[in-house]
Amino acid sequence: MSRAADRLKLLIHHLDRSQAAIVSFHLQGVVILYHRSSTGPYRPTPGQRSTELRSPGAPLTGVSVKPAGLRPKKQERAAPTSAQTLTLSSQPHRLRYTLETDLLSPEQRLFYEENGFILIKNLVSEEDVDKFRKEFERICRQRVKIPGLVVMKDVAIVKSEFVQDQRAVSKLQDFQEDPELFRYCNLPQILKHVECFTGPNIMAMHTMLINKPPDAGKKTSRHPMHQDLHYFPFRPADQIVCSWTAMEKVNRQNGCLVVLPGTHKGTLKEHDYPEWEGGVNKMYHGVRGYDSQHQRVHLEMEKGDTVFFHPLLIHGSGMNQTQGFRKAISCHYASAECYYIDVKGTTQENIEEEVKDLASRKYAIDEISFKDTWAFRGRLVQGERVSL
DSSP: OOHHHHHHHHHHHHHSSSTTOEEEEEETTEEEEEEEOSOOOOOOOOOSTTEEEOOSSOOEEEEEEEEOOSSOOSOOOOSOOSTTEEOOOSSOEEEOSOOOOSSSOHHHHHHHHHHSEEEETTOSOHHHHHHHHHHHHHHHTTSSOOTTOEEEOOHHHHTSOOOSSGGGOSEEEOOTTOHHHHGGGGOHHHHHHHHHHHOSSEEEEEEEEEEEOOOOSSSTTOEEEEOGGGGOOEEOGGGEEEEEEESSOBOTTTTOEEEOTTGGGSOOOOEEOOOOTTOOOTTOOEEOSOOTTSOOEEEOBOTTOEEEEOTTSOEEEOOOOSSSOEEEEEEEEEETTOEEOOOTTSTTHHHHHHHHHHHHHHHTOSOOOHHHHHHHHOEEEESOOOOO
């Protein structure tokens, strides 16, 4: 029996207690408090994505994400105390979004299945983060030229006096040709977690270093709520995942990520530029027609913390209301067994035209397909390049 199966049995043992018992579990950097509302043990069958975790009674009714402690806590109240309170379904759990790799605990897998994201504390070392920061600064000072790199500026900064350093840059995209920054995408601890969602053959498809500037008063430092799958002409969505690592302390004041838990279970919605008075940054499409009253979770993180999330999860970020810059580095990964699709006639057609136009001007190519713009950027980081 695998270690994960053994740990699942341990979880069952803890959950099979008296009614309304609260148990605290230490989950590799995340503490999740489960509220047990019924009796009756689970009968799990560890396996791949289609594993079902069944309970003859109602299973977990609530879960709170809290900063990790060194020891399990004896007992805590289940009453919600912040926006960080999340929910686990009372229905049988069918593991669709995660794979058995013996890395994620059963609790972590269930959390991702229900919410579409999971945060791992202290995954990237301070030393590595500092090296990525120094490389970013070298690029901003134009001390190095990186082929294919897209340097983006906040719309409010573009309209003001140009400053030739990191204050003028809000984001770097497509740094696959920069050996130092792309080293992030090859970090063993990142890939081990990515494999839990994509399987062993892994492509790095989209790279970003975000340098969210202090808001200039126009609220342009916001990123509208969106689904990343809107930008991707490849499927299946369940074999795509983003890793997003904080390069410094990230909180609500400097514009942390905000997610809508469970929205990864829905479908891809229509996206377009939001009608914001201060303007919107290029490619910052926003989702249309989502439930604005849906529960929100603000992901406050420390330097080196990493969140992994599903491409259908609705998320965004608020304004940076501080005087400093908020940095993060990220990569979207996909199984090398994913395949390209034609987005003509779909809600993705608007982003297809925008990307093709940008690529044509950047590379002086008259005809280029949406698929080609992604195939150029994709890099194999583990296993075999099967399709992508």
